[in-house]
Amino acid sequence: MARSRTGFWLSVPVYAAVVALCVAPLLILLAYSFFQVSFVAVLKEPTLKNYVRILGSETYRWLILKTFGSGLMVAAITAVIGYPVAWFIAKRVVAAKSAFLTLLLVPLYTGDLVRIFAWRMLLGAEGVINTFLMAIGVIREPIGALLFSSLATHIVLTYNYLPFMVLGLWLAFEALDDRLVEAAADLGAGATSTFRRVTLPLTLPGLVAGSLMVFVMVVGDYLTPQLLGGASGVTIISAINDLFGTAFDWPLGSAIAWTMLAILALAFAGAAIVISRSSLGKALAAGEA
Amino acid sequence: MIAADRAKDTSGLGNSPLLQGIAVHKDYGGVHAVRGVDFRIAQNSYVTLLGPSGCGKTSLLRMIGGFEALSSGVLELDGQSLDGVPASRRPVNTVFQNYALFPHLSVEENVGFGLAYRSLSKAEMASNVESALALVQMSPMAKRRPRQLSGGQQQRVALARAIVNEPRLLLLDETLSALDRRMRKDMQIELKDLQRRLGMTFLHVTHDQEEAFALSDEIIVMNNGRIEQQASPAEIYRRPATAYVADFIGGANLAPGRILSVAGETAVIDTPLGRFECPSVAGLQEGDKAVLCIRSELLRLQAGEGGFEAVVTHTVFRGAEWLVEAKTQGGIVISLIVDEPEPPLVGSAVRLGFDPARGWIVSAPTEG
Ligand SMILES: Nc1ncnc2c1ncn2[C@@H]1O[C@H](COP(=O)(O)OP(=O)(O)O)[C@@H](O)[C@H]1O
Numbered sequence: 341m342a343r344s345r346t347g348f349w350l351s352v353p354v355y356a357a358v359v360a361l362c363v364a365p366l367l368i369l370l371a372y373s374f375f376q377v378s379f380v381a382v383l384k385e386p387t388l389k390n391y392v393r394i395l396g397s398e399t400y401r402w403l404i405l406k407t408f409g410s411g412l413m414v415a416a417i418t419a420v421i422g423y424p425v426a427w428f429i430a431k432r433v434v435a436a437k438s439a440f441l442t443l444l445l446v447p448l449y450t451g452d453l454v455r456i457f458a459w460r461m462l463l464g465a466e467g468v469i470n471t472f473l474m475a476i477g478v479i480r481e482p483i484g485a486l487l488f489s490s491l492a493t494h495i496v497l498t499y500n501y502l503p504f505m506v507l508g509l510w511l512a513f514e515a516l517d518d519r520l521v522e523a524a525a526d527l528g529a530g531a532t533s534t535f536r537r538v539t540l541p542l543t544l545p546g547l548v549a550g551s552l553m554v555f556v557m558v559v560g561d562y563l564t565p566q567l568l569g570g571a572s573g574v575t576i577i578s579a580i581n582d583l584f585g586t587a588f589d590w591p592l593g594s595a596i597a598w599t600m601l602a603i604l605a606l607a608f609a610g611a612a613i614v615i616s617r618s619s620l621g622k623a624l625a626a627g628e629a
Numbered sequence: 630m631i632a633a634d635r636a637k638d639t640s641g642l643g644n645s646p647l648l649q650g651i652a653v654h655k656d657y658g659g660v661h662a663v664r665g666v667d668f669r670i671a672q673n674s675y676v677t678l679l680g681p682s683g684c685g686k687t688s689l690l691r692m693i694g695g696f697e698a699l700s701s702g703v704l705e706l707d708g709q710s711l712d713g714v715p716a717s718r719r720p721v722n723t724v725f726q727n728y729a730l731f732p733h734l735s736v737e738e739n740v741g742f743g744l745a746y747r748s749l750s751k752a753e754m755a756s757n758v759e760s761a762l763a764l765v766q767m768s769p770m771a772k773r774r775p776r777q778l779s780g781g782q783q784q785r786v787a788l789a790r791a792i793v794n795e796p797r798l799l800l801l802d803e804t805l806s807a808l809d810r811r812m813r814k815d816m817q818i819e820l821k822d823l824q825r826r827l828g829m830t831f832l833h834v835t836h837d838q839e840e841a842f843a844l845s846d847e848i849i850v851m852n853n854g855r856i857e858q859q860a861s862p863a864e865i866y867r868r869p870a871t872a873y874v875a876d877f878i879g880g881a882n883l884a885p886g887r888i889l890s891v892a893g894e895t896a897v898i899d900t901p902l903g904r905f906e907c908p909s910v911a912g913l914q915e916g917d918k919a920v921l922c923i924r925s926e927l928l929r930l931q932a933g934e935g936g937f938e939a940v941v942t943h944t945v946f947r948g949a950e951w952l953v954e955a956k957t958q959g960g961i962v963i964s965l966i967v968d969e970p971e972p973p974l975v976g977s978a979v980r981l982g983f984d985p986a987r988g989w990i991v992s993a994p995t996e997g
C-alpha cells in the first residue's frame with residue numbers, strides 16, 4: 341500500500357513532463373484552431389470556420405497533398421534503395437559491419453544546414469556536377485533545374501532520410517534467420533519465390549517502421565524545400581510558419597496543423613490494421629498469446 | 630498417400646546406391662571439416678551419421694542438401710552428379726536442427742510450403758497436407774503458429790513439412806537432440822516406423838550412439854572429418870574397424886600391444902594383459918602395433934589361475950548389474966559388468982578373464 345503510493349508520487353514528475361511538453365501544446369493548438377482572428381486580436385469564440393476554409397481552399401488542399409505526396413515518394417525511394425543496402429550490411433558484411441553503419445550515420449552528425457549547403461555546391465549552376473558535365477562536353481550550358489527545384493528538394497530529402505530507412509531495415513534483416521531462407525530453398529523455392537514468401541514478409545515490420553519514420557520526417561521538413569526548392573519550396577509547413585509569423589493568424593495555422601495530425605493519425609491506424617491483418621501480425625500476436 | 634511397404638534392400642553394395650559420395654572434401658578457408666570421404670547410401674535404408682561434435686557431420690549433410698558447395702569430390706544421386714544442382718532442385722528434403730519453421734505461417738501453411746512447386750490442384754494439396762499432418766499426429770494443430778507449439782510438436786511439423794514432398798532422400802540433422810529423453814525414445818520409434826512405412830531413405834545425423842543403434846540399418850562413424858567405418862550396428866559393435874570406433878561405440882576396453890603372428894582371420898597379440906589369440910581386422914602383419922578390444926560384458930571375474938590381475942577402483946550400481954572399474958598393474962583401466970548381488974570390494978584384487986574368440990584386434994591408431 342505505502343509502497344504503491346510512493347511509486348505514484350515518484351512517477352508524478354514523469355507524467356507532468358509528458359503533459360507539459362507534449363500534450364499541453366497540442367491541446368492549446370487544438371483550442372486555437374477553433375478561434376478566429378479579427379485584425380490583430382484573437383476572438384475566443386468557438387467556430388469551425390478555419391477548418392471550412394482549409395477544405396474550401398484549393399491552395400491549402402494542394403499544399404497538403406503535395407507534402408504527403410513528397411513523404412510517400414521519398415519513403416518509397418528510400419525503401420527501394422535502402423532494402424538492398426540493409427540486406428548487404430546485415431547479411432554480407434562480417435568484419436566491418438560497425439564501420440559500415442557508422443559511415444551511414446556520419447551525414448547525420450553534420451546538421452541540416454551544412455548538408456544543404458554542401459548539396460548547393462554540388463547542384464548549383466557553377467557546382468560540381470554542372471562543371472564536370474560541361475568539362476567533358478556532355479552539356480554546353482549549366483542545367484539550371486538541378487538546383488532550386490523540386491528535383492533538388494527530393495534528391496536531398498532522399499539523402500537526408502535514407503539512413504533511417506536503412507537502420508529500420510537493417511534491424512529487420514539482422515533478426516531474419518538465414519536458416520529460414522535455406523529451408524525455403526530446401527522445399528523447392530527459387531530466389532524470387534523465397535523473397536516473396538519468406539524474406540519480404542519477415543522484413544515487412546522493418547520496411548513499415550522505416551517508411552513511417554521517413555514519411556513523418558519528410559512531411560515535417562521545413563528547411564530542405566525552403567533552401568533548395570526555389571519556387572517549389574512552398575510547403576504546407578512553410579505556410580503554417582507564415583500564418584504563425586507574418587500573417588499572425590494562429591487559429592488558421594493551428595487548424596492546418598491539426599488537419600495534418602488527423603490525416604497522419606488515420607494513416608498510422610490504417611498501417612497498423614494492415615500489419616495486424618497480415619500473416620506476420622498474426623504470428624506476432626500468437627507469440628504474445 | 631505415400632505409405633507403401635516397399636521391399637527393402639539395405640546392402641548398399643549389390644544394387645546401385647541412392648546416394649554416393651566420392652572423395653567428398655570441404656574446406657572452409659583452412660578449416661578442413663570433411664576430408665575426402667567415400668560412402669554409399671542404399672535405397673530405403675535408415676542410415677545414421679554418428680560422430681562427436683565438430684567432426685563434420687553437419688557439413689557433409691549441408692553439402693548433400695545443396696547449402697554448401699563441395700571443395701572437391703563428387704556427390705551422385707541415382708547415378709547423377711549433384712554438382713551445380715541448387716538445393717531447390719534436389720529431390721532431397723531436410724529436417725533442420727532447429728526445425729526452421731516459418732514463424733509467419735500456420736502449421737498447415739508450413740507443411741504445404743513445398744507443394745506449391747509441384748503441379749497439384751488446391752484440393753490435392755490440401756489433402757496431402759492433411760495426411761502428412763495425420764501421419765505425425767498433428768492434425769488438431771493445423772491452424773496454429775509454430776510459436777504456439779512445444780519443441781516436440783514443432784519437430785513433428787518440420788518432419789511433416791519435409792516428407793509431404795516425398796523426397797528421394799530425407800536428411801535429419803540432430804533432429805531429436807533438443808527433446809527430453811522420454812520424448813526422444815518415442816520419436817525414435819516413430820521415425821523408424823515412418824521410414825519403414827514410407828519406404829523412404831533417411832540420413833540422420835546424431836552424436837548419440839544409443840540413438841544410432843535404435844534407428845539404423847547402417848551407421849557411418851565419423852571422426853575428425855573422416856569416415857572411420859560404415860556398417861550395420863551389430864558389425865560396428867562387434868567388429869569395429871578402428872580403435873577409435875571401438876572406444877567411441879560402447880566404450881570398449883583397449884589394450885595396446887604388438888602382433889606376434891597372424892593366421893587367417895585371427896592374430897596373436899602381446900599386451901600388458903597377456904598374450905591372446907583373437908579375431909582381427911584384415912591387413913595386420915607380424916610386428917605391427919595393434920590394439921586389443923574387449924567389451925565390458927565379455928569380461929568375467931575368474932577364480933583360480935589364468936586371466937590377468939587388476940585392482941577394483943570403482944563400482945557403480947546400474948539396476949540390472951554392477952559396472953566395475955579396475956586398474957591393472959600396467960595402468961590399463963578396465964571396466965566390466967558384474968551380474969551378481971554384490972560387487973567385489975573397492976581396493977580388492979580380482980582376476981579377470983574372457984573368451985579370446987570374442988575379443989577383437991585392430992591396428993593401432995596412427996599418431997596425428
Ligand atoms: N561455415 C563455416 N565456416 C567455417 N568453419 C566451419 C563452418 N561450418 C563448420 N565449420 C567448422 O567445421 C568443423 C565441422 O563442423 P560441423 O560440420 O558443424 O560438425 P558437426 O556437425 O559434426 O558438429 C568444425 O570445426 C566447425 O567449426
Ligand SMILES: [Mg+2]
Pocket residue numbers: 686687803
Ligand atoms: Mg552439427
